[in-house]
Amino acid sequence: MIKNAKFIKSAASKEGWIQDSIKEVCFIGRSNVGKSTFINSLTNNKKLAKTSSTPGKTRLLNFFEINNGEFRIVDAPGYGFARVSNDLKISFAKMMDEYLTNRDNLKFICQLVDLRHKPTNDDIEMYNFFKYHSKKVFIIATKKDKCKKNDIKKNEKLIKETLKLSEGDEFLSISSVNKDNFVNVLDKFKTLFL
Numbered sequence: 001m002i003k004n005a006k007f008i009k010s011a012a013s014k015e016g017w018i019q020d021s022i023k024e025v026c027f028i029g030r031s032n033v034g035k036s037t038f039i040n041s042l043t044n045n046k047k048l049a050k051t052s053s054t055p056g057k058t059r060l061l062n063f064f065e066i067n068n069g070e071f072r073i074v075d076a077p078g079y080g081f082a083r084v085s086n087d088l089k090i091s092f093a094k095m096m097d098e099y100l101t102n103r104d105n106l107k108f109i110c111q112l113v114d115l116r117h118k119p120t121n122d123d124i125e126m127y128n129f130f131k132y133h134s135k136k137v138f139i140i141a142t143k144k145d146k147c148k149k150n151d152i153k154k155n156e157k158l159i160k161e162t163l164k165l166s167e168g169d170e171f172l173s174i175s176s177v178n179k180d181n182f183v184n185v186l187d188k189f190k191t192l193f194l
Contacts, residue, residue, distance in 0.1 A: 031078030
């Protein structure tokens, strides 16, 4: 149960990361997948993660403290949009690579995909990157409320097959609108933090 959540800071480079031993989960996904909306619904705080009508705007890691330091959510910018200069893209990619592969605080990754669509090449590449680096991944398929009832199971199967989901990786489909499966999300967090 998330009782409180607050924004702590943004970081544009490793120097800006928080130096302590609090466990972190990184939320990552394509621009437009509903990541900010999901974070806000999960934390019961509509203003916590900023939602933007311009995808791919953020190029910072945003750190949020949960339950007075019980753990942290780290919000990574959406991938798949290229509205930034090449230099900025390269420096950002380096920081993300270092964060995702070398950050001791990082216990697992929540990768968000859109339940309505087959995972993109970016989604697949990202998932394969995590697997290559032996990271625990929790795949969350968003926008369940926008799917027809008889498409849900079919689409879940398509996502699992397209990503070639590894044994031990968790998967849930959710709706940030009606909070469908949110209790299960938090239950999975507990096991993944161990």
